[in-house]
Amino acid sequence: MKLNLFSACLALAVVVAPFAVAADSASATLENLRHYTSGADATPLRRYEQLVAQAVNDTNLRQSVEADLDRVLTGDATFEAKRFACKELAVIGTSASVPALANLLKDEATAGIACLALANNPSPEALTALRAALGTTRGLALAHVIHTLGERRDTKAVAQLIKLARDTDATVAESATVALGKIATPGAARSLAALRRDESPALRLGVADGSIRLAERLAAGGQPQRAAAIYTELLATGWPENVRRGAFLALLRLDRDGGERRIVSVLEGTDAALKPAAIAAISGIRGMDASQKFAAELPKLVPAEQALLVESLAERHDPVAQAAVQAQLQAADASVRLAAIGALGRNGDAAMVPVLARALATAQSDQETAAIEDSLTALNGGELVDRALTAQLRNRMAGPKTPLLVVLARRGSSLAVPVLLAETASSDATTAKIAFQGVGRLAGAEQAEAAVRALAGLRAPDARAEAETAVAQVLSRVGNPARRSAIVRAALGWVITAEARCSLVQLLPTCGDADALAALKTAMADNEPAVREAATRALAEWPDMAAWDMLVALYAQTDNEAHRVLALRGLVRLAGEENARPDAVLVARYRQLLAGAQSDDDRKLVLGALAGAADPDALKLAEEMLANPGVRAEAELAVRKIADAVKATHPEAAAQARQQLEKR
């Protein structure tokens, strides 16, 4: 049952039922709630949750719901019922429910759920009840009460909390110490100052915690000097490192210069606990000549610190900092150079293209080259960066091209396509491969003709495989098969070399129209053996049944065993693709293939496809093959699969086939 449905039913009951009935129902629900334990029907709980939600806009309902929940807190209600009531009173409780909640504070088993409700109860009576409990509870219940008073920042509790901060129960003492920091009255501040002086090891973290909270309150309340004094105490070397680090960061926020001098002082010192935090803070310091000052510290640091400072400087995004980072591209230490490369990539724009391109020329390792490629790829600035990269590629003096091509291809801009197409003519195989890969990814249909020309004009033989793959990708983006076909056939008309003709012939299946098939037929009679070979392989890849007869002819007539197998595989693939529409023609084709088979391997290949033809005649054909011991297993599998597939439409044929299998 949905709660909204439940809610609708409840509303209906209120409207149409006599008051006495509704009252009885409400009374029963309350009674069920009071006795709720896990395992029982949760309807009373869900009903009161719904009533609490409705009470948001209804003062009368709110009072009555609170009164019901108050009744749950008293008497013999179960713990789980009281827990539920406290959760709901946390949302709608007022002073009315405080007495019952105060009663729960007396018992450690229920003090926690009482605090759950009282912590969110805005009435002064709630605070009064909690303060009273400071003198009557012990242990965890007391710690809980203290915590709640701290969260409520109850200034009237300070005097008692000061005493409790020196309680022998460490949990109680720590809770009181932290609560004093939250409440942050002058008395609380004096108490915490004394506790800091005491240096009690057991209370050390609690005192630090309370003191930090006090300092936060003072800083937020317009007393930064008093806050800074506390943080300065906590910065002393005797405190835990994380406390010192936190105090240091807080002091930076309070310093009038934003922490500039404090950071420089740490950078020039030997405090290892603070130095990384100081370097990390540099990116946010806004002083006029801050970048100059921080950059001046670079030579004084060890390389690992320099690497961190380079990153922080780069995030300052001003010319001085950027110049300092750029200078580190020539640093003696590799980790500093890598940091500078990475930082420029994350924070730079198109202006960084020539800078990083120059760095490519002086890169001292493959790792550095890869890092520069990554940075160039990451540069912000969209097409401005792409234009800068293409300009860089046209600059003959700019150094190595290959990484720039990699970057252009990775960035994925269509602006890169003309540049990449031009580079496909490179005689360097690596360059040509990268260029073709980029063309394959980025060139659109309108660039298909240029891509085919690039393939035809390939000058690096080792890049041919990448080139063919890439151009096929681009051609596949031309929606009209006739257009694809026209582009490739036109190129076949003017290419000279056999290698180029081979590549183009292999694109013909991607074109897939009748003209392309005719061109393929012509190529199969080419004077060049390599072209004939390419055409035969392309025929085996033809995408539709238009190639069936040519493949059958090849299958039946060739004396080249490799071609015969290629043809059979092509035929089986085409037949398999027709399995979705099985008919007599298809079964006849399977029969034709089996008749022409020259070995059991051939028959197994055909049976594998035949198994997918859900047709009773296909089933018969498969059954016929059961007699051949060399393909028995494949035939059985085919019979089972076809029988399963046709059992709904041809139950008798399927049953007979299964019986035949069982007999054997």
Add this chain to the structure above:
Amino acid sequence: MPLLVTPSVLGRGATAPNSRVVLGGIGMGNRAMFILPNFLAQPDIQYAAVSDARADRLKAAKDAIDTHYRTPDCRAFPDFRELLAQPDIDAVYIATGNRWHSMASMFAARAGKDIYCEKPISLTIREGRQLVDMCPRYGAIYQAGTQRRSTESYQFARKMVRQGRIGRVHTVEMQVWTGAVVPHEKAVPVPAGWNYDEWLGPVAWQPFVLGRVNGWPYFWDTGEGMHTDMGTHYTDQMQWVLGTDDTGPVEFETSDMVWPDPVKYMSETAISGTFRCHYANGVEGVLYQRKGFTDRYIRYIGDEGWIQVDDETDVVTAEPKSILQRRQTGGVGWANASSHIRNLLDCIRSRRPTLCHPEVGHRAQSIVESMTISARLNRKLRWDPVKEVFDCEEANRMLYREPRAPWRVS
């Protein structure tokens, strides 16, 4: 790229061994064991200790780590506070149930540990804010486990939206799967090997009910339902892509809510529903809780197209399709958190904010939690993302649940 630094730069004096980050795991259940290989694969992590309130899980985790290192040295602590007291541990990975996430993180920050904590970073909005305040208080580095920010598919989608490839974004659709229901069960004695008090932690005490313990995501105190648990991954993405990491939506409402039948089920959270939020600039976020586990996605819809990441497969689809040509190949899916862990390790060394620092995690969680409160009160709520208050007093009182002693630090 990892930063290689000397021990002195770690900020721990000259004592840090081998520049490794010494890690402890808190909460070694299914999620922790799933992600364990991603931590162990980091060359600069030494997984040195584990903690769990369940003895069986504690042993399994220790065994797995010892097997990896071929030593018996992994320390095992039933009480995570003992683990936090170990001075050699630099950082902790927290994969407890959601009820513990913020509190365990605050315990860790105060103990001087850096943190990787699974999402959601908190269950209530106020404890989330307390965590945000706590980390700088102790200079702790914190990474929320919303690792999709480190995942290529999501990074690509963000880049395309931020480059304006789909025009002005007006809607972000998100989808998590249908929530489960938990049948009624009676309380039973706490089984041997369980520290149930610690397991429950800051949640108000309640009897041990196996169904409630195993089905913790489906109760308000412990999990807040699928739209909170999983939804925060997507609200985090929405915030990141919209560039609203330091703020959030201003309005929340819910519809089509389907709740468990209280006659049959004790679980409290919604089975399905539609959760909406609106940003001040008019952008609408719609989080659907419906359909199956594999149907989750996030889709950004603009006035010139859309782009979607299918979370199950990491497949990105878009209109216009030309957008997809800009995607680089490679990159691991969200299931591999290595990049996210690497970001934490780099930040531990540099003391710089992580990708998913506490404010980021808190804002993402605030959205799903606000949706929860809107659903529970069955009303539209206006939200002030600066003051972090609603226009409804009762809703404001649901921003916080007083944690149980002694399982709290703030």
